[in-house]
Amino acid sequence: MAEGHEHVSEIKYEKPLWWAFGLTTTFLVVEVIGGLLTNSLALLSDAAHMGTDVIALAISLFAVRMSRKPP
Known part of the structure; x- marks a missing residue:
């Protein structure tokens, strides 16, 4: 069941966060x-x-980056 399991939120929400941060x-x-x-x-x-x-927004981006690290 764990095979192929990926966190979709990493890909889905990081780019809009960067756009919001930049703007x-x-x-x-x-x-x-x-x-x-x-x-x-x-x-x-x-x-x-x-x-x-x-x-x-910076804290949110930091949290997204930290969530990518292995447990």
Whole structure:
């Protein structure tokens, strides 16, 4: 029964996580630059919120990588 058993989630969910991580990081950088250039507290506070999202996505990607290691 264990023969041929593979974790589908490794292949299925890692690529979208990388896309979300890349896009969120890009928008984070743009918001920080825009907030600093325009002295916008709204942009800077949203950038801080996106920073927490980037951290959460990084933890998720780390968990996906760790799940590939043998027991």
